[in-house]
Amino acid sequence: MLDQFDAKGFLYQEEAATHLLHLHDADLAYYDGNGNVCVGKKVLSAFNKLTSAAVYERAEKFWRDRLPSDQPGRQQ
Numbered sequence: 001m002l003d004q005f006d007a008k009g010f011l012y013q014e015e016a017a018t019h020l021l022h023l024h025d026a027d028l029a030y031y032d033g034n035g036n037v038c039v040g041k042k043v044l045s046a047f048n049k050l051t052s053a054a055v056y057e058r059a060e061k062f063w064r065d066r067l068p069s070d071q072p073g074r075q076q
Contacts, residue, residue, distance in 0.1 A: 001039075001047050005054065010064040013039060048074070 005011040017037040020029035028040045039047070047063075054063045055076045070076055 001043070002050050005047075005051060005063060010062055012060075012062040014061065 001011060001016045004016070014037060017029045017039045020039060020043065021037055023029075026040070028043055030038055030040060032038050051063065053066050054074075055066050055070055056063050056074055058075050
């Protein structure tokens with residue numbers, strides 16, 4: 001995930017979670033109650049620590065580099 005984020009400056013949650021899901025480990029990725037594929041909580045926690053300057057666009061479900069116009073906090 002970090003390599004993809006660093007290379008592009010953004011990372012879609014579904015893309016990352018789908019890749020992790022193919023590793024067949026429920027700790028890495030899982031389906032939520034709505035049928036959405038999600039990044040596992042431990043993986044997400046590690047990714048957040050490694051990308052402290054990134055923000056998460058909740059409506060579009062992707063992480064991106066922080067912009068000067070962003071509000072404080074991780075989610076935009």
